[in-house]
Amino acid sequence: MVLAVETLGLRKTYRAGRGRHVAVHGLDLQVPAGGVHGFLGPNGSGKTTTIRMLLGLVRADSGTMRIFDQPVPEQLPAVVGRVGAIVESPKFFPAFTGTKNLSLLAEAIGAPRAKVTEVLEQTGLAERGKDRYRGYSLGMKQRLAIAATLLKSPDLLIFDEPTNGLDPAGIREIRQTMRRLGDQGRTVLVSSHILAEVEQVADTVSIIGHGRLLAAGSVADVIGARGAPAVRVTVAQPEAAAEILTRGGLTVQRAGAALQVHGTDEPARITYLLAQHGLYVSELVAQRADLESVFLALTSGEGLGDTHTTARGRRRADAAPAAPAAPAAPPPGTPVSDRSLSTGGADA
Numbered sequence: 388m389v390l391a392v393e394t395l396g397l398r399k400t401y402r403a404g405r406g407r408h409v410a411v412h413g414l415d416l417q418v419p420a421g422g423v424h425g426f427l428g429p430n431g432s433g434k435t436t437t438i439r440m441l442l443g444l445v446r447a448d449s450g451t452m453r454i455f456d457q458p459v460p461e462q463l464p465a466v467v468g469r470v471g472a473i474v475e476s477p478k479f480f481p482a483f484t485g486t487k488n489l490s491l492l493a494e495a496i497g498a499p500r501a502k503v504t505e506v507l508e509q510t511g512l513a514e515r516g517k518d519r520y521r522g523y524s525l526g527m528k529q530r531l532a533i534a535a536t537l538l539k540s541p542d543l544l545i546f547d548e549p550t551n552g553l554d555p556a557g558i559r560e561i562r563q564t565m566r567r568l569g570d571q572g573r574t575v576l577v578s579s580h581i582l583a584e585v586e587q588v589a590d591t592v593s594i595i596g597h598g599r600l601l602a603a604g605s606v607a608d609v610i611g612a613r614g615a616p617a618v619r620v621t622v623a624q625p626e627a628a629a630e631i632l633t634r635g636g637l638t639v640q641r642a643g644a645a646l647q648v649h650g651t652d653e654p655a656r657i658t659y660l661l662a663q664h665g666l667y668v669s670e671l672v673a674q675r676a677d678l679e680s681v682f683l684a685l686t687s688g689e690g691l692g693d694t695h696t697t698a699r700g701r702r703r704a705d706a707a708p709a710a711p712a713a714p715a716a717p718p719p720g721t722p723v724s725d726r727s728l729s730t731g732g733a734d735a
């Protein structure tokens with residue numbers, strides 16, 4: 388597999404009080420060349436720090452990084468022409484049109500004028516190029532930022548949370564733009580903590596928590612390996628029901644007032660176990676496995692997972708990261724170590 392980006396044992400610590408906080412913790416990342424790669428993790432899991440290290444904006448403590456097989460940051464000047472990134476909101480002149488803003492940038496980097504029209508088309512802004520930037524919606528502003536990165540025809544595009552603050556229509560536009568770029572054979576590395584949008588657009592994903600890789604591979608592989616279907620159960624006494632189902636060998640998570648039950652795809656087994664103890668369900672919904680459920684299971688304890696009951700019936704509000712009750716063996720093409728699935732949080 389040809390890789391656009393590869394990191395090995397990447398580590399970054401920041402000073403925190405008298406000690407150090409581990410932001411990126413021995414991260415092994417592999418981004419295949421061509422297509423859209425979702426770089427997923429909860430807030431504070433180390434996505435931005437990783438991207439900033441790749442772009443030479445922050446120095447790594449240890450580990451290696453390669454972009455298109457060139458070691459970076461050492462060889463960054465050799466590959467930077469092939470890389471376009473949006474890490475922070477770029478600055479445009481509000482009183483100038485989109486076209487004018489892009490023309491100025493094109494001139495600055497020596498890109499041909501025809502390129503401006505081309506990138507406006509690629510980002511779906513052709514119709515609005517003559518409008519002033521200050522009248523653009525947030526989604527259009529973000530697409531203009533993407534258009535600006537496309538001026539130099541990069542092979543690798545790195546977007547850090549590109550849909551932050553956008554409404555659903557804006558999110559869809561960015562998603563379509565990323566998909567179009569991936570279909571053109573470019574590599575799009577997009578970080579996000581919003582699963583639904585990434586699941587629809589990504590070919591492959593890496594999921595991180597506390598700066599470690601928790602799962603990676605194609606979206607189908609990652610869901611297939613860990614996204615066992617769940618059943619959502621609403622019952623009058625959820626605490627008692629959770630105990631009973633856990634004793635019955637099922638894995639139970641609290642999901643608001645309801646329970647999320649893994650370990651069986653037979654809802655009848657759940658009703659049977661509960662009815663034996665005089666508990667009757669008011670609602671039972673079999674749920675499709677998706678990236679979101681995998682993500683929540685892998686990152687429970689990272690601040691996103693719900694309180695859940697363990698096999699011993701203990702309630703843990705802050706379980707160790709990556710603690711699905713029975714982690715499946717990593718499927719082929721899933722460079723995940725058991726260590727990263729079973730160890731605790733950052734050891735700053």
Ligand SMILES: Nc1ncnc2c1ncn2[C@@H]1O[C@H](COP(=O)(O)OP(=O)(O)OP(=O)(O)O)[C@@H](O)[C@H]1O
Nearest residue numbers: 401402410428429430431432433434435436437580
């Ligand atoms: N300059 C810095 N100094 C100190 N700590 C930092 C710095 N930058 C990031 N951190 C810490 O490092 C950890 C990782 O942060 P990072 O921004 O990389 O995560 P993230 O996954 O991108 O999160 P988000 O989605 O919120 O942007 C966090 O605990 C953060 O507080």
